[in-house]
Every structure is written in structure tokens, then in C-alpha cells.
Amino acid sequence: MADPRILSVLEGWRPALPLAVAYSGGADSTALLWACSQRFAGQVAAFHINHGLQAAATDFAMHCQQQCAAWGIPLHIARVAAHNAPGQSPEDAARIARYKALEQLAHAANAQNAIQTIVLAQHADDQVETVLLALSRGAGVAGLAGMRPAWEQDGVRWERPYLAGRGQIGGAQIRADLRALGIEWVEDPTNADLGLTRNRIRALVAPALAQAFPQFASTLARSAANAAQAAELLDELAHMDLQATGRPPAIKALQALSVARMGNVLRYWLRIEHCQTPSSAQLAQLVQQLQHCTTRGHQIHLKVGLGTIQRRGGVIDWYNPSVLV
Numbered sequence: 001m002a003d004p005r006i007l008s009v010l011e012g013w014r015p016a017l018p019l020a021v022a023y024s025g026g027a028d029s030t031a032l033l034w035a036c037s038q039r040f041a042g043q044v045a046a047f048h049i050n051h052g053l054q055a056a057a058t059d060f061a062m063h064c065q066q067q068c069a070a071w072g073i074p075l076h077i078a079r080v081a082a083h084n085a086p087g088q089s090p091e092d093a094a095r096i097a098r099y100k101a102l103e104q105l106a107h108a109a110n111a112q113n114a115i116q117t118i119v120l121a122q123h124a125d126d127q128v129e130t131v132l133l134a135l136s137r138g139a140g141v142a143g144l145a146g147m148r149p150a151w152e153q154d155g156v157r158w159e160r161p162y163l164a165g166r167g168q169i170g171g172a173q174i175r176a177d178l179r180a181l182g183i184e185w186v187e188d189p190t191n192a193d194l195g196l197t198r199n200r201i202r203a204l205v206a207p208a209l210a211q212a213f214p215q216f217a218s219t220l221a222r223s224a225a226n227a228a229q230a231a232e233l234l235d236e237l238a239h240m241d242l243q244a245t246g247r248p249p250a251i252k253a254l255q256a257l258s259v260a261r262m263g264n265v266l267r268y269w270l271r272i273e274h275c276q277t278p279s280s281a282q283l284a285q286l287v288q289q290l291q292h293c294t295t296r297g298h299q300i301h302l303k304v305g306l307g308t309i310q311r312r313g314g315v316i317d318w319y320n321p322s323v324l325v
């Protein structure tokens with residue numbers, strides 16, 4: 001019998017081993033865990049994060065324990081308590097906490113068996129949802145680039161082998177393969193909540209687009225790849241401009257830039273130095289204030305991201321008032 005698609009789509013993928021699959025117990029990561037254990041027997045672990053957010057969280061963890069025991073795959077579980085900051089959604093807070101916890105599990109596991117790669121199970125449908133979600137929020141090119149198929153951070157390599165590149169696989173195919181193989185998974189009850197924008201995109205928007213434009217998933221993936229290249233160029237330009245403005249940026253050097261370049265370098269500086277994402281309105285206001293800052297007495301004091309930007313002599317700086325003593 002031919003290999004199921006959840007396995008054959010990984011043909012030609014050569015991750016650094018051993019690897020750990022970020023395993024929620026849902027259909028996608030169940031498929032990926034099974035496929036990895038088939039391809040890289042004895043070199044695969046599973047990492048599960050218990051968010052404790054919903055009553056079902058303990059059932060998810062127990063299901064993961066039973067499945068991994070049945071497959072003979074070592075499982076590492078971490079608990080996180082994610083609290084969303086003002087202006088941040090609980091889902092975003094949970095995702096950030098999850099990635100941090102996965103990274104910590106990899107570092108902890110490294111002491112014993114040197115996990116080289118963490119793999120995540122997002123696939124072509126998730127990429128479509130991510131790009132549509134970005135559009136619905138008025139994102140710039142960085143958001144429209146969608147999810148990266150691979151990256152490296154703090155000594156850990158991350159990969160999403162089910163994302164387009166080696167071929168497409170989506171949620172329906174994954175579930176069909178699992179059913180055919182008799183493999184069980186847990187359905188996340190929050191996926192049915194149409195109060196969440198991502199779920200409305202999955203249930204209402206993506207099916208309508210697929211009906212009207214049968215090729216839209218692959219053309220949208222192409223647009224995302226184009227946006228990713230454009231975003232890379234903008235970062236390269238911002239990197240050069242930041243060298244000219246200095247850190248924190250000098251007001252005179254910022255004023256020498258065009259409006260678009262000033263916005264670009266400010267957004268980059270806030271992201272890489274302070275992990276902040278300003279809203280479009282905040283950024284527009286900051287650029288405007290900087291353009292009008294021509295006298296010594298001109299004050300700048302603006303809320304940006306989770307903190308404040310203030311003028312200090314010839315430069316502007318960002319700080320978070322809640323962590324000042």
C-alpha cells in the first residue's frame with residue numbers, strides 16, 4: 001500500500017536529529033508525530049504544553065501521555081500560565097508562552113539527548129488563515145508574509161514541514177489519513193467558537209474563497225512568499241538606516257529620512273530592541289511629532305506598544321513605565 005499523504009509529503013525533508021514534535025493532541029500534530037516516528041524511528045520525542053486555560057487541558061495532556069506510551073515515544077510536558085497584557089488577546093499570550101516553554105523544554109532535554117529541531121504541525125490551510133487574518137487586521141507586508149517554514153532562534157531550530165514547499169497538505173487530508181490509519185486525536189472545543197476571528201475565517205471565509213477561486217490556496221501562498229521577500233528587504237533597509245540614526249535614534253538623523261523610511265526604521269527599532277509592535281495610528285503620530293520637532297523645547301511623549309516614547313535631548317527613547325522603579 002502507498003504511504004499515506006501525511007507521511008509521503010515529508011519525502012526529501014532532512015531535519016537535524018533528534019527532533020521533538022510540538023504535540024497538542026490535535027489532529028495535525030498527531031499526524032506529524034506519527035509520520036516523524038515512522039521516518040525517524042528512535043530519534044523522535046514529543047513536547048506537550050499544558051496551558052491550563054480550559055477544562056479540557058488535563059484531558060489533552062492525558063491523551064498525549066497514553067498515545068506516546070502506546071507508540072513508545074518519550075513525552076515531556078510543561079505547564080504554563082499565560083496572562084495577556086492589556087491590548088493582547090489571550091490566544092496571542094498563550095502562543096507566545098507556548099513557544100517559550102517549547103524552547104525551554106528543548107534546552108532542558110538538550111542536557112540529556114540533544115534535541116536539534118522542534119517541529120510544528122501547521123499546514124497549508126493554516127497559512128491561508130494566517131494571511132487572511134493578517135489582511136483582516138490591516139497588516140503590512142511582514143504580516144502578509146504569513147508563517148515561516150523554518151527559522152533558528154537562541155540555539156534552537158524550528159521547522160514546519162507540513163507548510164507548502166514539499167507539496168501541499170491541508171486539514172481535511174490529515175484527518176482522512178488519521179481515520180484510515182485508525183489513529184485517534186482530540187478535537188479542541190474552542191475551534192468551534194465563531195466568536196474568534198480565526199475560526200470565522202476557517203468556517204466561513206476560506207470555504208467561500210475555495211469555491212470561487214479553486215487555486216486560491218496556492219496563489220495566496222505565492223503572494224505570502226512575495227510579501228516575505230519584500231519584508232526582508234524592508235528589514236535590510238531599516239538595518240542600514242538604524243546604523244545612521246544610532247540607538248536610541250537621533251531626531252535629526254530620523255528627520256533626514258522620507259516619511260516611509262522613518263516609519264520603517266522606527267518600527268524595526270521598536271521590534272528588535274524592545275519587542276514592541278506599534279499600531280499604525282501610533283506610528284503615524286510618532287512620525288508626525290518627529291517632523292514637527294524643530295525646537296529645543298518641543299516635547300515628545302507618546303504611548304507606543306506597551307510603553308511610552310519620550311524625547312531626551314537629541315534622541316527619542318522607549319520605556320515601559322510599569323517596570324521603572
Ligand SMILES: Nc1ncnc2c1ncn2[C@@H]1O[C@H](COP(=O)(O)OP(=O)(O)OP(=O)(O)O)[C@@H](O)[C@H]1O
Binds near residue numbers: 021023027049120
Ligand atoms: N498545547 C500544545 N502543546 C504542544 N504543541 C502545541 C500545543 N498547541 C499547539 N501546538 C503546536 O503548535 C501548532 C499550531 O498550533 P495551533 O493551535 O494553531 O494548531 P492546531 O491547528 O490546533 O494543531 P493541532 O491540530 O495539532 O492541535 C500545532 O500544530 C502544534 O504543533
